[in-house]
Amino acid sequence: MDVQVKAHLFNRAQPKRGPIAMANNKATKNSKKEEEKLPKKSIADLLKQLALATSASSEDDTEEQKPKPMSEYKFWKTQPVTKFNEAVSEEGPIDRREDVSRVPKEPYAILDLFEWSDLDIEDDSEMSELYELLYEHYVEDHDSTFRFAYGKAFFNWALKTPGWKKQWHLGVRVKKTKKLVAFISAVPATLRVRGNTFKAVEINFLCVHKQLRNKRLAPLLIKEITRRVHLENVWQALYTSGTLLPSPISTCRYAHRPLNWEKLCDVGFSALPLGKTRAQMVAKYALPSITKCTGLRRMEVRDVDAVHSLFTRFQKRYQLTQLFTKEELTHLLLGDDEEQEKPDGEKVIVTYVVENTEKKITDFFSFYVLPFTVLNNSVYKSLGVGYLYYYATETGLDKPRYDAQATNELKKRLENLISDALVLAKGIGMDVFNAMTSQDNVLFLEDLKFGPGDGFLNYYLFNYKAFPVGGGFDSQTREYELEKRSDVGVVML
Numbered sequence: 032m033d034v035q036v037k038a039h040l041f042n043r044a045q046p047k048r049g050p051i052a053m054a055n056n057k058a059t060k061n062s063k064k065e066e067e068k069l070p071k072k073s074i075a076d077l078l079k080q081l082a083l084a085t086s087a088s089s090e091d092d093t094e095e096q097k098p099k100p101m102s103e104y105k106f107w108k109t110q111p112v113t114k115f116n117e118a119v120s121e122e123g124p125i126d127r128r129e130d131v132s133r134v135p136k137e138p139y140a141i142l143d144l145f146e147w148s149d150l151d152i153e154d155d156s157e158m159s160e161l162y163e164l165l166y167e168h169y170v171e172d173h174d175s176t177f178r179f180a181y182g183k184a185f186f187n188w189a190l191k192t193p194g195w196k197k198q199w200h201l202g203v204r205v206k207k208t209k210k211l212v213a214f215i216s217a218v219p220a221t222l223r224v225r226g227n228t229f230k231a232v233e234i235n236f237l238c239v240h241k242q243l244r245n246k247r248l249a250p251l252l253i254k255e256i257t258r259r260v261h262l263e264n265v266w267q268a269l270y271t272s273g274t275l276l277p278s279p280i281s282t283c284r285y286a287h288r289p290l291n292w293e294k295l296c297d298v299g300f301s302a303l304p305l306g307k308t309r310a311q312m313v314a315k316y317a318l319p320s321i322t323k324c325t326g327l328r329r330m331e332v333r334d335v336d337a338v339h340s341l342f343t344r345f346q347k348r349y350q351l352t353q354l355f356t357k358e359e360l361t362h363l364l365l366g367d368d369e370e371q372e373k374p375d376g377e378k379v380i381v382t383y384v385v386e387n388t389e390k391k392i393t394d395f396f397s398f399y400v401l402p403f404t405v406l407n408n409s410v411y412k413s414l415g416v417g418y419l420y421y422y423a424t425e426t427g428l429d430k431p432r433y434d435a436q437a438t439n440e441l442k443k444r445l446e447n448l449i450s451d452a453l454v455l456a457k458g459i460g461m462d463v464f465n466a467m468t469s470q471d472n473v474l475f476l477e478d479l480k481f482g483p484g485d486g487f488l489n490y491y492l493f494n495y496k497a498f499p500v501g502g503g504f505d506s507q508t509r510e511y512e513l514e515k516r517s518d519v520g521v522v523m524l
């Protein structure tokens with residue numbers, strides 16, 4: 032790759048990732064020592080959240096994840112999760128004692144200074160408290176240059192999926208001041224791992240105030256949310272993290288597609304490669320101003336039945352998926368009533384369908400929007416970041432997934448669809464577009480000029496052992512698995 036799209040924040044945390052270091056082996060080696068002193072966890076999770084690492088070209092530049100011995104996972108060794116290298120002979124729950132009557136009715140004891148708090152995110156002031164906690168503490172920003180611009184609409188979308196429960200938006204407050212200092216969330220989900228379907232939750236937004244780190248508050252939050260989920264007779268969970276924990280069912284790699292290369296360069300996300308001019312870089316990432324798929328239009332509520340049918344059939348090709356009811360799919364692809372009324376440029380989730388001349392929905396794609404606020408920059412106040420979400424197409428769906436002709440057709444179709452997604456994203460002010468190596472994404476990443484990132488995202492199942500699920504890249508060579516692709520069909524926020 033001749034371009035480096037780098038996370039500015041990430042670079043501050045890891046000097047070796049800078050363009051100068053990339054061009055200079057010695058500098059890279061020296062700074063590797065510095066990197067060892069840095070907190071790996073925050074760097075890795077920063078990547079998860081920012082999803083904007085360099086388009087590193089060498090293996091050496093990718094984030095290395097090494098497991099600790101199991102005995103050192105003081106908390107995780109006590110939990111029903113698979114150990115590293117544990118041989119799985121049969122897929123299924125690890126602890127089968129699923130008896131709600133045995134679940135403690137009272138919350139776990141917490142230090143007297145603190146108290147548990149069910150966050151009421153329907154209340155504007157509590158929503159703002161959550162926003163502030165995550166804004167200040169979810170991402171490690173060493174010099175306060177960038178912050179996630181979470182908004183009410185984002186939380187409404189992410190935390191209020193059908194069946195959501197207030198007691199699963201779990202906070203910790205300082206008893207005296209009532210200040211919110213930690214949070215974890217669960218939302219209901221139905222998961223499918225190969226042939227098995229089961230009720231579960233998705234866990235997200237685990238966050239502890241920076242001044243309360245390394246005090247074992249995270250394990251307490253996890254145990255308490257587990258108790259609350261168990262009380263609802265749910266015994267499995269799916270979660271993702273850049274942090275390596277025992278033990279991922281899959282790992283996917285990030286990829287990033289600059290949409291507004293000049294701005295990314297000006298704010299320090301992209302660097303001008305040696306021997307290239309700005310004009311050449313701008314030309315390289317130029318996109319048409321209009322979309323090319325005939326029949327492309329915004330998805331509406333009247334499309335839900337057709338999209339649900341297409342999506343459900345399409346998702347069967349993957350081994351790890353979430354099953355959605357029509358109500359869930361409406362929420363995830365269209366948002367609530369208020370969100371549906373908004374123009375694309377104000378939306379959190381943008382979904383388009385392709386309708387053919389017979390009025391049949393043949394394809395859809397979606398992306399969500401989570402911008403950054405740019406601090407201390409006289410020119411730019413924010414950075415638009417779009418994330419590829421779900422998609423499906425009829426193309427090739429009548430043939431087996433790995434059929435050569437079906438693959439070729441699918442590749443071409445996805446290139447057209449996702450290139451339209453890029454055009455739309457750029458049209459509403461996105462500066463960069465992120466995707467994982469999950470789903471069938473590796474078929475189009477390179478041709479659509481996504482650069483492979485340094486970041487890796489691990490997928491975990493709680494209380495469920497399963498054979499590994501392909502993440503779309505080869506863990507040895509770090510190359511995309513163009514033939515096998517990924518079997519991960521879930522997209523986590």
Ligand SMILES: CCCCCCCCCCCCCC(=O)SCCNC(=O)CCNC(=O)[C@H](O)C(C)(C)COP(=O)(O)OP(=O)(O)OC[C@H]1O[C@@H](n2cnc3c(N)ncnc32)[C@H](O)[C@@H]1OP(=O)(O)O
Pocket residue numbers: 072073076077103104105106107108168169170171232234235236237238239240243244245246247248249250253256257260261265266267268270271272273274276493494
């Ligand atoms: C059935 C229902 C089940 C429901 C629950 C399913 C499980 C859900 C699991 C949660 C899924 C979350 C998904 C997301 O949201 S991933 C996003 C995580 N959040 C961030 O990265 C934001 C910034 N960081 C922080 O706020 C803190 O550093 C966190 C809160 C991450 C840790 O706080 P702190 O730094 O103050 O540490 P501690 O002293 O309290 O605790 C140390 C212990 O915590 C283990 N640790 C560290 N990072 C993570 C991590 N990302 N997932 C799980 N465990 C993690 C660590 O290995 C150690 O355990 P062990 O090594 O001794 O064993």
